[in-house]
Amino acid sequence: MSSEEALVKIDIGDKLPKVASGKVRDLYAIDDNTLLFVASDRISAYDVVMENGIPGKGALLTSMSKFWFTYLPTIIPSLQTHYLTSSLPAPLTPAPPHLSPRAMQVRRLRIIPIESIVRGYITGSAWAEYTARGTIHDIALPTGLVQGQKLPVPLWTPSTKAECGRKDENISPHAARTIIADDAVAATVEQLSLAIYKAAAARAEARGIILADTKFEFGLDERGNVVLVDEVLTPDSSRFWPRESWEANLGGPQPSFDKQFLRDWLTGEGLKGKEGVRVPEEIVRKTAEKYREAYEKITGEAA
Structure with missing residues (x-):
């Protein structure tokens, strides 16, 4: 960078x-x-x-x-x-x-109006929902899971796709299928999301990184084919954790190579969701370092 x-x-x-x-x-x-x-x-x-x-x-x-x-x-x-x-x-x-x-x-392309999220580990808003209701995006899960734990299988957990300045909202897979309004397209989005997550998680893990969760977006071409669009598997759209320290940190927050560092600073300063925030230079520098490390580890190239 x-x-x-x-x-x-x-x-x-x-x-x-x-x-x-x-x-x-x-x-x-x-x-x-x-x-x-x-x-x-x-x-x-x-x-x-x-x-x-x-x-x-x-x-x-x-x-x-x-x-x-x-x-x-x-x-x-x-x-x-x-x-x-x-x-x-x-x-x-x-x-x-x-x-x-x-x-x-x-x-x-014509954009499919959902955020297609896949979670392989329980953290973030999924952890908050699980502790409150025992579910993730209304999907029932076993009791006794701890923060940061690997899920039994990766889950397709979509959200709404809000306009800039508005907040995306977690929804159930059933609600996402209703929004997409085409069962075949919805099934393809789910299947591709899970397949991409598994392929990317394997690549990341081989490079010493856990892909905890990530967000995809899809569009439709003129023939109705589902196409991967936007950005993909970046520190902006994913949670990347160091594999070597993951197990030692189960039950609490994980160190990360993504914007979680910035989120934690905002929360600690009481600025979560506030407009007009200027990030201090030290937080800018450390966030840049996290992004650079994720890029270099996963791609094998210098940033």
């Missing part, structure tokens, strides 16, 4: 029309079938975007997503992704140096 100033606002002038701006990425239309994704250094926690960002984060997230978009189809041959190329379209060439590492061209 770069030590340069965080890039929280993407500006490409009038070169391409902007389609949308999310918590991290800005989307631009190249043509009717292709979008340009550009990842900023913005960071969000508890569905709120911080005032300042993490320098170099957008380039790292883009590189990590490209790694997984390339790797996963070698393990799951049926998997289709929206990723096309890292090159920039003609209107943006020559490009500013900061733009190329943050950008990728992707297929323009």
Whole structure:
């Protein structure tokens, strides 16, 4: 990750029309079938975007997503992704140096309106629900589980896909199927999510990292095929834990290579869910270190 100033606002002038701006990425239309994704250094926690960002984060997230978009189809041959190329379209060439590492061209698809979460371990909001009701997303679980424990099998535990500035809500698999409104599509989303999680968890564990949980998004192409989209298996969308210390920390919080460090700081300062938060430089630096370590361990490449 770069030590340069965080890039929280993407500006490409009038070169391409902007389609949308999310918590991290800005989307631009190249043509009717292709979008340009550009990842900023913005960071969000508890569905709120911080005032300042993490320098170099957008380039790292883009590189990590490209790694997984390339790797996963070698393990799951049926998997289709929206990723096309890292090159920039003609209107943006020559490009500013900061733009190329943050950008990728992707297929323009109809987005399925849920967050497709898979949990292999019990933590976060799933742990809170389990301690209150003995369930995760309304799925009944055995009694006696402890925080951080590996689940008997990975679970598909979707959430709503809220607009920027609103909070996603955990829902049951049944509720997700109702939102998707197509049993075959819902079944494919669930099956692919579990298959991707298992493939990624195996890769991560071989590199010394536990993939505790992660979030996927999917779209539909013109033929109705389910396609993996957005970012994938990054520290923004996943919980990564060091494998070597996992068992020793059962029953309590796990050290992590993701934004949990930032979440813990916000909670400790009474800032959870607050707007207008500026993150101190020390927390920015340590969050950047966590992200860099996750990237380097999983991909085997220098950040």
